[in-house]
Amino acid sequence: MTTPHITFYDIASAAPVRTFAPNPWKTRLALNYKGVDYETVFVPLMDVEKVRRDLDVPPCRLYPDGSSFYTLPIIRDHHHQIIKGDSFDIALYLDDKYPHLPRLIPPSSISIHAAFNQFVDTVFTRSGVSHLFKMPLDATTIQVFQKKMMDKFNIPWGMVTTAEQEKKDVETFKSNLNDLANVFRCRDEGPFLEGACLSYADLIVGGWLMMIEETFSKWDEMRGWHGGLWGRLSDALDKYKEIN
Ligand SMILES: N[C@@H](CCC(=O)N[C@@H](CS)C(=O)NCC(=O)O)C(=O)O
Incomplete structure (x- = not known):
């Protein structure tokens, strides 16, 4: 067996182990879209x-108190002896080093993609609804995760709410997405942001949709929100969702 070009470090869910976190999903979708040879750790x-x-990759995020927040994804490219530790940097890197494979980000839209990445992350992390997402982690890990979200981000993840409150929170989450849905409506024909033409922007949104599909009990309903945009986009990305 030959060594794959790239090792992709992803966050493990509880068994059966699979991808669930949004930023690693962005990278997995990107690797699959490019068609690069990789293995997952x-x-x-x-x-x-x-x-x-251990990989000597400096943190790319800080907690609100200024301390280092160690995150994934990371990729290690054995062919070029390079390690990258941020999903957006990884997308740029893949286009740079593998230009013969399908392009993720048109060269003239790198900065606008960077801004869109931040915008989408903000839309999906607006406060007040995090408890709607049930992380597929084992009992010990979920406790550590929830404590960290509370201590470091002041986000009460995993709290129990009434059915009535949950209904309100689902409505809040839906309206949180209006701004993003409106951007997609600039090109009504879909399923992608730019109509028929896929770009990394779609994989950014797709990364979040994949987390939501895994963790949100109302995903089937959400598929139909905003004129069916989320379900259509997710389906259009099906061929890039393989976990290997
Ligand atoms: N800007 C980074 C953010 C990566 C990030 O926040 N990753 C999260 C998962 S989506 C993480 O690793 N969290 C680790 C933790 O919560 O301990 C990127 O785009 O790669």
Whole structure:
């Protein structure tokens, strides 16, 4: 067996182990779209810091208190001896080093893609609805994760709410998405942001949709929100969702 070109470090869910976190999903969709040869190393959430330190990749995020937040995805390219540790940098890197494979980001839209990435992350992380998403983590890991979200981000993840409150929160989440849905409506024909033409922008949104499909009990309903935009986009990305 030959060594794959790239090792992709992803966050492990509980068994059966699969991808669930949005930023690693962005990278997996990108690797599959490019068609690069890669293998996945699934890292338990509690080992992310150790793996990142061992690979000598500096943190690319900070907690609100200014301390380092160690994250995935990371890719290690054995062919070029390069390691990248941020999903957007990874997309740029793949286009740079593998220009003969389908392009993720048109060269003239790198900055606008960077801004769109931030915009989409903000839309999906607007506060007040995080408890709607049930992370597929084992009992010990989920406790550590929820404590960290509370201590570091002041986000009460995993709290129990009444059915009535949950209904309101689902409505809030839906309206949080209006701004993003309106951007997609600039090209009504879909399924992608730019109509028939896929770009990394779609994989950014797709990364979040994949997390939601895994964790949100109302995903089937959400597929039909905003004129069916989310379901259509997710279906159009089906061929890039393989976990290998
Ligand atoms: N800007 C980074 C953000 C990566 C990030 O936030 N990753 C999250 C998963 S989506 C993570 O690794 N979290 C680790 C943790 O919660 O301990 C990127 O785009 O790669």
